[in-house]
Amino acid sequence: MTFTETCTLQPHAPLDFALSCQVFSEGTPLVRTYLNGEFSQVLQINGELVLIKVVERRSTKNPCLALTLKSNQTLTAKTQQAAQDLLSYIFNLNFDLNAFYCEVQNDPIMNKIIQQLCGFKFPTTPTAFEGLVDAIVEQQISIKVARTIEERLAQRFGKKLEINNEIYSVFPTAQNIAEASISDIQACGLSQRKAEYIHNAAEHILSGKLDLEAMKTNPDHASVIRVLDELKGIGPWTAELTLLRGMQRWDVLPADDFGIKRVISNYYYGGKPIKTTEAQETAKTWGKWQGLAAFYLILAEAKNIPV
Numbered sequence: 347m348t349f350t351e352t353c354t355l356q357p358h359a360p361l362d363f364a365l366s367c368q369v370f371s372e373g374t375p376l377v378r379t380y381l382n383g384e385f386s387q388v389l390q391i392n393g394e395l396v397l398i399k400v401v402e403r404r405s406t407k408n409p410c411l412a413l414t415l416k417s418n419q420t421l422t423a424k425t426q427q428a429a430q431d432l433l434s435y436i437f438n439l440n441f442d443l444n445a446f447y448c449e450v451q452n453d454p455i456m457n458k459i460i461q462q463l464c465g466f467k468f469p470t471t472p473t474a475f476e477g478l479v480d481a482i483v484e485q486q487i488s489i490k491v492a493r494t495i496e497e498r499l500a501q502r503f504g505k506k507l508e509i510n511n512e513i514y515s516v517f518p519t520a521q522n523i524a525e526a527s528i529s530d531i532q533a534c535g536l537s538q539r540k541a542e543y544i545h546n547a548a549e550h551i552l553s554g555k556l557d558l559e560a561m562k563t564n565p566d567h568a569s570v571i572r573v574l575d576e577l578k579g580i581g582p583w584t585a586e587l588t589l590l591r592g593m594q595r596w597d598v599l600p601a602d603d604f605g606i607k608r609v610i611s612n613y614y615y616g617g618k619p620i621k622t623t624e625a626q627e628t629a630k631t632w633g634k635w636q637g638l639a640a641f642y643l644i645l646a647e648a649k650n651i652p653v
Contacts, residue, residue, distance in 0.1 A: 348509055351421045353413050354403070355430060357439035361409040362465030363402040366437055368645070369469065372490070376514050377497045388507050388514040389472060391428045394419050395507035397514055398429060406465040411439075416509050438467045438594065446596070446635040453631045455613055456639060458653045459646045468641040470594050474558035475551060476517045477592015478574070481584045482543050483536065491535075498534035499523075523548035543579030550577065562593045590637040599636035601625045609643040613653060 367380035370387075378387040385400040397416040404410040415421055415429055434440055443465065450456045471477040479499070484492040496517075503518035503526055523531065523544060532541035550556035556577070561570045567589055574585035583602050589595040600606060601622045611620045614628050632639035646653075 349417050349421050351415045355411040357409045358442050360406045360465035362406045365466040374497050377500045388516045390516050436469050449633045455653050462651050471592045474592040475520050478588045481587040495535040520548040520551035524552050546578045567595050596638040597634040599629050606640050609647045
């Protein structure tokens with residue numbers, strides 16, 4: 347039996363939901379996707395699996411999102427509220443982009459990009475563990491290949507929800523990964539080393555040696571990076587990416603990232619190769635929003651936005 351509930355959310359303006367979901371446009375519908383104006387994902391809410399479908403009802407300046415929740419269990423008021431809260435967290439719906447826009451108003455290049463990408467809010471992973479796993483998977487491979495591997499991890503190790511004869515998968519927890527063998531993790535398309543890194547991180551979480559969720563409230567991101575850097579296979583780049591995408595640390599810039607240096611070069615240096623220090627110097631203009639600004643450049647490049 348399928349239980350269904352509907353509700354609406356009034357996000358903080360501006361919000362361009364389509365732009366914010368673009369990163370999911372090639373995802374599989376059985377894990378997470380954005381297709382024909384609808385975002386779809388199974389999330390674990392208070393121990394239950396809930397299929398969430400979201401469509402945008404109003405404009406960027408006056409946003410409204412319509413949510414449909416489906417589950418095999420009764421959707422209590424508590425579960426519905428938790429689902430709304432988690433969706434708000436993933437898409438930063440309560441975040442005021444105007445604070446970022448005001449910070450970078452003296453950067454003419456970034457201002458031109460913002461004018462064309464107004465309302466773009468880069469999504470956060472539902473858990474910090476997923477952010478860490480994603481960062482490990484994406485080491486030295488393309489985002490497209492990494493997304494495929496991440497979907498395989500969900501479908502192989504994540505919990506399942508059957509709705510209308512379709513079987514959906516949620517991203518695996520640390521316990522799901524720790525209970526898997528390294529060879530099974532590797533079979534998702536990873537190298538043995540990456541499989542070991544992911545498995546090791548999961549074991550550290552289960553043993554209590556690592557509390558990624560607690561790290562979200564630690565204001566000292568340098569100390570968080572130091573802790574993550576001590577894990578096998580987790581260098582500064584992976585740690586910084588985990589903070590940026592898994593913990594909403596918009597001031598963190600993985601300046602050694604090839605893609606980030608490329609987009610900074612394309613928009614600020616005429617496309618010539620640049621050093622990490624040059625990327626960092628340019629990013630100073632963006633104040634405490636360096637990581638978020640980098641995502642704006644990445645999306646601008648993907649959409650061939652000129653300045």
